[in-house]
Amino acid sequence: MLPGAGADRGAADYALVGAPLDASTSFRPGARFGPRRVRQFGQQFDDYDHRTDQHFTDCSVYDHGDIGPTADVAEYLTFLQGTLSDFDSEGAVPLLVGGEHTVSVAGVRALDPDVFVCLDAHLDLRESYAGDEYSHATVTRHALSVADEAMVLGARTGSETEWDRANEDDVTVVPPEDVADWTPGFDDQQVYLSVDIDAADPGFAPGTGTPEPFGLEPRELHDVVRAVAPHAVGFDVVEVNDRDDGQTATLAAKLLRAFVFAHADQR
Amino acid sequence: MLPGAGADRGAADYALVGAPLDASTSFRPGARFGPRRVRQFGQQFDDYDHRTDQHFTDCSVYDHGDIGPTADVAEYLTFLQGTLSDFDSEGAVPLLVGGEHTVSVAGVRALDPDVFVCLDAHLDLRESYAGDEYSHATVTRHALSVADEAMVLGARTGSETEWDRANEDDVTVVPPEDVADWTPGFDDQQVYLSVDIDAADPGFAPGTGTPEPFGLEPRELHDVVRAVAPHAVGFDVVEVNDRDDGQTATLAAKLLRAFVFAHADQR
Amino acid sequence: MLPGAGADRGAADYALVGAPLDASTSFRPGARFGPRRVRQFGQQFDDYDHRTDQHFTDCSVYDHGDIGPTADVAEYLTFLQGTLSDFDSEGAVPLLVGGEHTVSVAGVRALDPDVFVCLDAHLDLRESYAGDEYSHATVTRHALSVADEAMVLGARTGSETEWDRANEDDVTVVPPEDVADWTPGFDDQQVYLSVDIDAADPGFAPGTGTPEPFGLEPRELHDVVRAVAPHAVGFDVVEVNDRDDGQTATLAAKLLRAFVFAHADQR
Amino acid sequence: MLPGAGADRGAADYALVGAPLDASTSFRPGARFGPRRVRQFGQQFDDYDHRTDQHFTDCSVYDHGDIGPTADVAEYLTFLQGTLSDFDSEGAVPLLVGGEHTVSVAGVRALDPDVFVCLDAHLDLRESYAGDEYSHATVTRHALSVADEAMVLGARTGSETEWDRANEDDVTVVPPEDVADWTPGFDDQQVYLSVDIDAADPGFAPGTGTPEPFGLEPRELHDVVRAVAPHAVGFDVVEVNDRDDGQTATLAAKLLRAFVFAHADQR
Amino acid sequence: MLPGAGADRGAADYALVGAPLDASTSFRPGARFGPRRVRQFGQQFDDYDHRTDQHFTDCSVYDHGDIGPTADVAEYLTFLQGTLSDFDSEGAVPLLVGGEHTVSVAGVRALDPDVFVCLDAHLDLRESYAGDEYSHATVTRHALSVADEAMVLGARTGSETEWDRANEDDVTVVPPEDVADWTPGFDDQQVYLSVDIDAADPGFAPGTGTPEPFGLEPRELHDVVRAVAPHAVGFDVVEVNDRDDGQTATLAAKLLRAFVFAHADQR
Amino acid sequence: MLPGAGADRGAADYALVGAPLDASTSFRPGARFGPRRVRQFGQQFDDYDHRTDQHFTDCSVYDHGDIGPTADVAEYLTFLQGTLSDFDSEGAVPLLVGGEHTVSVAGVRALDPDVFVCLDAHLDLRESYAGDEYSHATVTRHALSVADEAMVLGARTGSETEWDRANEDDVTVVPPEDVADWTPGFDDQQVYLSVDIDAADPGFAPGTGTPEPFGLEPRELHDVVRAVAPHAVGFDVVEVNDRDDGQTATLAAKLLRAFVFAHADQR
């Protein structure tokens, strides 16, 4: 259980679900240990958040535990989507902890947002990767089957085809150097916020599957999470693995909490 | 390239193929780094083998490099099988380096042995695992579709169904405590020898996907490899990952060389 | 939760309690991560045990979670003792997972055995260590306040005073080289079995607070655990930390399961 | 010995004391290895400091070695305070290397400053933590028993009670984003400077007991150390452990040297 | 082979050479693993570079493999120089991957540039170090035997003698805080660009032999590499070792690719 | 200082000297950290040795610290030899802690034994290696320039030329499987005992430069050290590096102590 996430399911405003999928990681595997690491490195934080004057234990977060992957990824996503939809129906905002980025597909399908906002080094706009239509590199593409538009903040790499796709009207790419100045303008749109931890520079998040230099600073991720949270109907943080000294999971756990504090603050 | 494996393909007596499959590892992933690790930790050995009075560089080993997995494991195995069959036709004994144990299925299919001899902590006699018919836990089962019989040396765990299957006439299980006294009696049978490095005790091979205590000592593996090699038409060493300080890859690389020396010695 | 330990408290035959005390470790700290590591590295094992023809999930093990230490160790031990006594009253055999060896004091006090059997590199017969009467080096001494006699298997080091104390009639020391030949003769005595993982040679268990060379092989620990289990009213495995590649926790988790299988087999 | 700290005690202007206390670390232990790590990772630096045109070996630093903790922390702090007072009387500025932050209590008590300046992610203003009045989370509170005021630079987290306490007149909190613009105005006040390395972002200092994201950059710590040093009567750097690749100890060792160079430059 | 570096030697525009020299590393050895690490961590990058609209596989890079050191460093440098000269004659720009910084001496001698531009924490202007005239700390000094001038970007430490030498007309030192504003003005001068990865802050590049805090951010290195590349006749990246979680090699591999993209873009 | 090695030089019976040479390590460097590691992992042992009824602190061991290498290895060995000769003249038995095996050359030259007894996986009988006459692979050859004969216990690999040399009358090779039954018969010969830690199986000593499987168990090394010690005029333990979790240094430190206890016991 994530420390402080002791709410009962029935009464919860937020529902944390671990999704340790680790099937398509192309370089360094270990995303399956993400939920475990995030819970472990989320235990040393103060319960109190000075910025919003709230306690995490008062935010009514329920930890549902992990939903273990099966060999058929499509089936797994369907099952995961079902669980997240249930939480949505029950009035609890899902907090999904990956696992590889692919799990966001379940989140987006369950919550049907208007906008998919993603912090990511990668465009993830492929149709498939290495013959796999559910590769982590296809997430934003899948999201656009559901959402009207996608915004990828911190993106700095992709295939030529992905960049072409990113030029279309329904995709906004904010390169790392412009993220600090980015502000959301969502009006009444419902947003799904996905944090691929590789958006951060590898100096801050080396424990991830496909690290990409020249990324965001932690405070930039923090600012985006807090700015987007009030508009969000769902959240995930993904691509944390166990191949570092804990920096990555510490950052991920903190961003998850920052989401909850900022979201709860505007309820 | 494995140091010393500098033969040309046409002239080679042995053909090393890396098969970095890492799809079904159920616990600790990283088998994809096995070929890299084995090549790296195989570089500090003396070229000369005192026991057989041979030099590794004289054993005519060709290093074919790695054959990278694709998303469809069945397809991958078929392709891998084709490559290994080619080497067999060319007169080169395949030396397969995993990757997860599943790659042995390609080896067995390519070489069509009479007997499948396997050093393994696990029976690997499942029909499928977690919905995956090509899980690493199904290898011996697949091998029995090709070979007449299977011998699993060092086995100490399996499901109840696997142990039932192991009781049938075509399977011989030699528990760890009896391996030291085991001697092969193959007559003219052709043997495929598969070394799942988790046959060794985790103290000697911690860098593997599903470590299982109470295993073999390195010298016991060594003795088996040397005893079986003269009868072998193919060899693999699998389930080495990068999650240790190199012990596991060092042992695997040494066993591979021991196979070559013992096999070449009786040519 | 330890995989397979899904019994409800009321119906359980065994009750696992994590005790992440890490206060007196004199050399390498991290015993606090022992329960987490044992649960993590206990997840890849087969449910079925061939030796006793049982499934772990049928052994009715309840995982109570961890009881977190407080600053006052004496108070903590009293609280822990209370919990273990409760389980004992409820008919569930406690399975304590340390944390440092000091937690065994709570186990012994709760279960009031006739004999304290301990696998340990160290005598742990000090009155105090570095001014601390609850140091991990005092465990056997504390146990002798409760039990009539103590047996330390695999012991190979201690202070001169400890060795003098070990010469008295109520202590039996079995040095590592004699453990393989040791057999218990307990008649109707009730036994508490404590496994300090440093009994094993550091090659097999490097992840512990005070590693001591020239120790036991894993199979020797295994044999002792299975031989003693039928006589045991309580069990613990302690001194596992997170400073290795998982070998130590894997061994500890396996020994805990071996205890359950052997104990349940004679019920 | 810290390289370059070869002065004799009688003639020294600075006295380095290792204080490997590791008793109350609440999350990741290992602060006991801080002095060892700082000395090890302080050995590759050039002796010469271009900024102040000084050599470290000319700065007259004496390395007193470590003062090993005893089980009673209050007693240990009293002993440590005595040693530091002796150095102060002898005209040597103490350079304390932790160990956990608690050791600063001994430093402050020995040197009786007017102002306690602290680089820290945490307010450390608790009365006690987990029942421990000498927890690392109480340091600033203890310091305020001695000093007239406390300034915590880089603080970003604390309990609600700590933030309330921080609102009182004798505490100044400078959040991370304002540290770059902070300048000291100490007049003739005597200052004690304490560097809790977790003030730095975990990307730069992952090897610490309670990492907290969104922290300072190394240059910001550097600027504070150099600005405060001329006013300082004592210095410490604490909370470095051995759970990283050396980044944290390298930074800590460099900051300690920067303190010496800046302090010596104004003598 | 570096992924994407599949050009044939005869047709190549760039020739990558690994130079795993690890003889004079004064603190943490392992630079010999630099070429291996750079190739490994260079495999997860997209082939396409959006900034220059090029594919790496189209840039015609040939990977020559490693040239293994011999005991006599002077001889080794001569041999390495010969190889690099050959590539230069063949019209391929050498891309040297260290190994310790000393290998740059071979690069500079082979290519005879007008200007030696170096990203480095250290001045490397010693005549010798620890009695070794080919120490990594002498590289810029050796370069000045060939080039007319040297520019050291990001330098923050050196001996007093080195700083004196740096004051002469043929050396320009740009301290870390000024690198962001630095722009090259090379006219028609031929430049050799050497990237000692320790120019980066240890938070971003902990895996190096002599880490030095208060260094550059990855984007600053990136900007320099792209600005200098169009003027360069040769390139190296050095001092990457294997003592981290991959951050350093990832950054180095990315900078090497950035060099190729920027250089090819202006061809 | 090695814990317990607090004797003054003048009064010492044993003199420990660290020799962190790390020049010729052909595979994994880090032997330079051997003395540091041995001292660190030698600190958790009990002072008392039950087997010989002695305290280490009573054995009169002086720790001289390290003698740092210079670039010219021949010069370094001469200087080191001088220091060791001085200790010999003063009546203190040298205890040399490497560093690479090459440092034994200084030990043998200083002490001029009749017999060189070496625990080693390697014959170390080369004339030179990679052009280096002072490679670690030449140690036994150098020793035979001084001693009348050499015995290599646990040797299992070497070049063909080395094995030929080993066949001559002045060399005895005891393969690993025969070491348990080996007993010395030295009469009045003076012996130098050198422990290359790679004699142990890599499962027990992974932290070494050139690990070689199928080696000795720790108890076998222990027995040899105790059997030879009474005849020894000098001792070293070498080839420990920092690339493991401490197993190797723990074993090395214990063997060094075992030597002292056994030697002192017969004085």
Ligand SMILES: [Mn+2]
């Ligand atoms: Mn992504």
Ligand SMILES: [Mn+2]
């Ligand atoms: Mn990504």
Ligand SMILES: [Mn+2]
């Ligand atoms: Mn298998």
Ligand SMILES: [Mn+2]
């Ligand atoms: Mn297996």
Ligand SMILES: [Mn+2]
């Ligand atoms: Mn104990």
Ligand SMILES: [Mn+2]
């Ligand atoms: Mn113990």
Ligand SMILES: [Mn+2]
């Ligand atoms: Mn603090």
Ligand SMILES: [Mn+2]
């Ligand atoms: Mn703090």
Ligand SMILES: [Mn+2]
């Ligand atoms: Mn340099």
Ligand SMILES: [Mn+2]
């Ligand atoms: Mn440098």
Ligand SMILES: [Mn+2]
């Ligand atoms: Mn040797």
Ligand SMILES: [Mn+2]
């Ligand atoms: Mn050796």
